[in-house]
Amino acid sequence: MASSTASSQQLLKTALNATHRASGARMVPFGGWEMPVEYSGIISEHMGVRTRAGLFDVSHMGRVDVIGSQTLSMLQQITCNDVSRLQDGQAQYSALMNEHGGIVDDILVHKVADHHYFLCINAARRDADLAWMRQHTPPGVEVRNLSDETSQIALQGPRALEILQPFTSVDLAQIRYYWFTSGEVSGVPCRIARTGYTGEDGFELYLPVAESERIWKELLSAGSPHETLPCGLGARNTLRLEAGMLLYGHDMDETTTPLESGLGWIAKLGKGSFLGSDVLARQKAEGVPSQLAGFRMLGRPIARDDAPVHHNGQPVGKVTSGSHAPFLKQNIGLARLPATLANPGQKIQIEIRGTMAEAEIVPTPFYKRPKKSAGGEAGT
Amino acid sequence: MTYPNHLHYTQEHEWVEVSGSLATVGITDHAQHQLGDIVYVELPRPGTAVESGKVCGTVESVKAVSEIFSPVSGEVRETNAALTEAPETVNQDPHAKGWMIRVQLSGDGLPDGLLSAEQYEKFASEEAG
Numbered sequence: 001m002a003s004s005t006a007s008s009q010q011l012l013k014t015a016l017n018a019t020h021r022a023s024g025a026r027m028v029p030f031g032g033w034e035m036p037v038e039y040s041g042i043i044s045e046h047m048g049v050r051t052r053a054g055l056f057d058v059s060h061m062g063r064v065d066v067i068g069s070q071t072l073s074m075l076q077q078i079t080c081n082d083v084s085r086l087q088d089g090q091a092q093y094s095a096l097m098n099e100h101g102g103i104v105d106d107i108l109v110h111k112v113a114d115h116h117y118f119l120c121i122n123a124a125r126r127d128a129d130l131a132w133m134r135q136h137t138p139p140g141v142e143v144r145n146l147s148d149e150t151s152q153i154a155l156q157g158p159r160a161l162e163i164l165q166p167f168t169s170v171d172l173a174q175i176r177y178y179w180f181t182s183g184e185v186s187g188v189p190c191r192i193a194r195t196g197y198t199g200e201d202g203f204e205l206y207l208p209v210a211e212s213e214r215i216w217k218e219l220l221s222a223g224s225p226h227e228t229l230p231c232g233l234g235a236r237n238t239l240r241l242e243a244g245m246l247l248y249g250h251d252m253d254e255t256t257t258p259l260e261s262g263l264g265w266i267a268k269l270g271k272g273s274f275l276g277s278d279v280l281a282r283q284k285a286e287g288v289p290s291q292l293a294g295f296r297m298l299g300r301p302i303a304r305d306d307a308p309v310h311h312n313g314q315p316v317g318k319v320t321s322g323s324h325a326p327f328l329k330q331n332i333g334l335a336r337l338p339a340t341l342a343n344p345g346q347k348i349q350i351e352i353r354g355t356m357a358e359a360e361i362v363p364t365p366f367y368k369r370p371k372k373s374a375g376g377e378a379g380t
Numbered sequence: 381m382t383y384p385n386h387l388h389y390t391q392e393h394e395w396v397e398v399s400g401s402l403a404t405v406g407i408t409d410h411a412q413h414q415l416g417d418i419v420y421v422e423l424p425r426p427g428t429a430v431e432s433g434k435v436c437g438t439v440e441s442v443k444a445v446s447e448i449f450s451p452v453s454g455e456v457r458e459t460n461a462a463l464t465e466a467p468e469t470v471n472q473d474p475h476a477k478g479w480m481i482r483v484q485l486s487g488d489g490l491p492d493g494l495l496s497a498e499q500y501e502k503f504a505s506e507e508a509g
Contacts, residue, residue: 044417238442302420
């Protein structure tokens with residue numbers, strides 16, 4: 001056994017940091033933040049979210065308002081999805097682009113109203129994103145960083161609506177997947193979004209920092225008859241991976257395009273030119289050099305991030321995310337490969353501690369939640 | 381969790397129990413707690429020579445991979461086959477049912493520098509900070 005302990009100095013802390021510590025969470029550094037990685041255990045938290053509900057502090061994410069008459073044209077220029085398709089109260093998964101077609105960050109764009117959008121961005125990319133946005137801000141647009149004055153709490157799982165509903169007069173069932181609304185939760189003005197990073201139904205609450213501890217505790221207490229667990233980043237990672245969702249800095253970055261990461265569905269070339277659109281158009285016509293593909297291990301070992309991928313005895317790529325999948329009880333992952341190998345059924349070999357382990361390319365998502373009539377399914 | 385007095389411990393968080401010339405090896409409660417839910421244990425085959433302080437296996441939790449360093453030198457006689465199907469046994473009972481390998485000790489017996497239960501508990505609590 002070898003273990004390491006990281007210094008907690010210089011790490012940023014969310015408003016719920018002391019609450020996590022007091023309830024026995026194990027804290028780790030993540031993207032410059034000290035965050036809970038697990039409370040009761042990754043497997044129990046993961047299974048809790050799939051079958052009941054779990055509560056996550058995701059305040060380390062960045063929250064940014066973009067306001068002004070030229071906001072739509074600015075966002076059309078720096079993101080690859082079509083912002084003009086959004087209606088008031090609708091959210092959209094997108095990517096902040098660079099001029100080479102690479103992904104500066106993967107983000108959620110929420111349309112609050114004409115001339116007012118709200119972005120949720122990755123923790124480790126806050127500074128880079130804000131600098132990039134400010135560099136591309138035209139006169140008549142204000143980029144306002146709300147990250148320090150707001151908290152973000154995610155309640156995820158099939159019981160999420162039932163647990164949250166008594167706290168608000170908003171009819172939560174009326175909020176469709178990837179839509180949001182403003183409303184009070186336990187007397188506190190919030191943005192309530194039907195979004196998440198787990199593959200389950202659920203809500204993300206954007207709320208004032210000062211009220212976040214009280215609301216966290218109230219939600220946990222209300223969830224206790226449903227055995228709602230506080231969850232850490234460990235379960236958040238295994239849940240998103242099972243659901244086939246990507247992690248910035250692992251599965252994609254500034255050197256890979258959306259088309260090379262299975263994100264062709266958010267690259268809307270028809271909307272007109274935007275940063276990197278020429279690169280994407282060329283790739284669409286000529287094909288991509290590499291592609292992200294899901295795999296499952298055929299034997300026992302677990303392929304971890306950065307493990308080399310081989311085919312016909314040659315190194316051809318690497319694992320970008322690899323883990324045990326607690327709900328599926330399989331060892332799965334995503335790998336970046338030559339596009340010609342990224343087809344379901346393709347066998348690959350993954351080098352784990354000097355030994356080749358067999359794996360097979362499979363379609364993603366690995367896990368899809370059972371469909372319910374309420375809530376609907378994701379739009380684009 | 382108290383650490384059983386009849387075991388010896390390493391600073392790499394393994395324990396060893398000696399019975400005659402046979403040594404049983406596992407990882408400590410502190411180690412399993414640090415790793416979290418254990419989902420895979422890779423152990424040497426019987427007949428493999430292991431050396432004190434050298435890697436002899438791997439433990440994987442959902443989140444992390446960690447190497448097991450053999451606290452003793454000798455030859456592996458037996459591995460805990462139950463861990464193949466139930467690796468979580470290491471979390472549930474690290475100092476007994478979660479044992480990993482049995483080693484026929486070579487002539488040197490136990491190496492110097494192993495910790496007593498009391499010494500290890502102090503060491504682990506200081507490391508946990």
